[in-house]
Amino acid sequence: MTDISVKGEFIKLDAFLKFANIVCSGGEAKILIADGQVFVNGEPCTMRGKKLHDGDQVVTAGGETFVVRTGN
Template sequence: MKNIKIKTDFIKLDQFLKLADVVMSGGEAKVLILSEDVIVNGEICTQRGRKIKKGDIVKVNDMSFLVE
């Protein structure tokens, strides 16, 4: 599991995926999220604008990220 630090109270899921270097653009993030390949705190997430907060766990394929 890789730790990703955010400087604000929350970050939107599509922006988080770019910050974590999972995708290079918002378009790639949209496709990945809509394909149901992103799991947030154990649940499949299809909302690009979902607020990701400190303590959340985001999983994409075989990668896991802890938000700090």
């Protein structure tokens, strides 16, 4: 499990996938999410704009698991 730190109060799921280098583009993120290949807290998530908050969100995609860390 890898911690990924981002600025701000939250980050949207599609932007998180790009930030964590799971995908190279927003288009790739959209496809991965729509295909049900992204899990948030162990559940498939098909909402591109889902807001991820500090520590309480665990994202699994591309065979890797990440804990979201946000802050200013």
